[in-house]
Amino acid sequence: MIEATVVKSTGSWYIVQTQNGEIIRARTRGKMRLQDLDTSNPVAVGDLVNIELDANYEHTASITEVKHRNNWIIRKANKLSSKRQILATNLDAAILVASLFAPRTSLGFIDRFLLCCQSMHVPAVLFLNKTDLLGDEIQKVTDELNRVYKDADVTILVGSARKNQGLQPLLEFISGKRILLAGHSGVGKSTILNTLFPDVRARVGRISESHEKGKHTTTFAEMFMLNNNTQIIDTPGIRDFGVVDIPEEEIAHYFPEFRLVMNQCKFNNCKHEHEPECAVLNAVSHNIIPQERYYSYLSILHNEDMYK
Ligand SMILES: Nc1nc2c(ncn2[C@@H]2O[C@H](COP(=O)(O)OP(=O)(O)O)[C@@H](O)[C@H]2O)c(=O)[nH]1
Ligand SMILES: [Mg+2]
Ligand SMILES: [Zn+2]
Known part of the structure; x- marks a missing residue:
């Protein structure tokens, strides 16, 4: 039995990384001991798991147990659906990337995300990206965000990943932590990652793709292991954040x-x-x-x- 961390979930297969850095493809099989959460993904990125290597030459493994989770960010895709999805687990902090245009992030979405972080004691940063599109309005918008979130226990940062502006405080916050990077598709998560960590090469999507309505794109989170113990979990974009499990x-x-x-x-x-x-x-x-x-x-x- 080997301990490993789930670094990517692709639906049926998971990519796990062992303590000595080995990358192994694994899947859940047989009687796995699960956390008692009714979710569409029984194993999530960030999970510490036990695996058993398969007796074959392909170097695959079976996940036999998901260890205790310190925290997790969970949502419902929409209010009608009963499907709950864990975005990531065992986090030190979360960054919600938002933008005012292309796409617009609503306060309702932000507040639902922050609510989940609060309930899990996960410190949160709200990063308003794409300030280059705001022109003279930057100060006004920043003041507004600071007013609304003054006592909300969230750090407000603003900047432009494309122009490489305002990313330094974000980098300082990220350093040495395991971070969830969340937000709608198209807000600039991958661009932020690529700008801060040029070696990562997260896929930068075209904005047109993210605006195709009704298109069902399966979303897979992926953890990037950087130096100084920094781990970033990029998520492909969530449209809705339905609150679950909070009475x-x-x-x-x-x-x-x-x-x-x-x-x-x-x-x-x-x-x-x-x-x-x-x-x-x-x-x-x-x-x-x-x-x-x-x-x-x-x-x-x-x-x-x-x-x-
Ligand atoms: N104007 C502007 N566009 C940006 C900025 N950051 C990212 N983008 C663009 O927004 C689109 C989506 O970016 P991407 O990083 O793939 O977003 P993700 O879906 O959140 O990962 C791309 O066309 C980026 O070039 C920014 O600061 N300003
Ligand atoms: Mg992306
Ligand atoms: Zn009251």
Whole structure:
């Protein structure tokens, strides 16, 4: 039995890497001991697994056990689907790459992702890419992001991967960690990786591809092992981030700016909707909690449209 880390998932096969750097193709077979999560992918990139080498000459292996996960980022592809997908596991931090144009990332999407990170205690960075497309608006947009996310326990960074601007703070954040790089298809994840780590050569997609509506592209995450123990998990792009596994009454806890005031709500089971003497509603009305974040909260609470 050998311990290995899952570095790529391609559906039926997984690529795993052993402690001495050996790359092996593996698949789940037989009675594998699984984590008790009902997901479309029982094994995810980042998992520590036990493998047994197959008795053949092709150097393949079977995954016999998925070890305990410290954390994981999980989503539902859309609110109707019951399919849950683990994007990555055992993370030190996550970077959500967003852009205002081509494609536009909504605050609702950002907030759902951040909610999951909070619930898993995964520190998050929001990187607004493609600032070269913003012209004179850069400062205004940056100020807005800083206003909305002021007390949301997320680091806001802005820049342009194409122009190699603003990437230095991102590089410093990444260094020495295992990082999930997430965001819609086309926001510039692969470009960021290629610019920061020219040896990686992640595929840079054409923007037109990412805009083909209705096209079902199977998404595979891939971990790049860089030096100084830096590991980056590139994901091919997620359209929706449906929240799973967070009970209704816990959602507010994972909005850090709500957490600051909600112990002052009159009712301890307050849902912060229309209850009397609700400290969250009060903070919203005084612009202490940004409206935008409050709307995201309501939208998640009511399991509403995930695009908005
Ligand atoms: N204008 C602009 N385009 C960018 C920037 N970063 C990436 N792109 C373009 O956006 C498209 C998608 O980039 P890609 O890195 O493949 O996105 P991914 O799907 O998130 O990996 C490509 O055409 C990139 O050249 C940027 O900072 N500014
Ligand atoms: Mg990409
Ligand atoms: Zn309340």
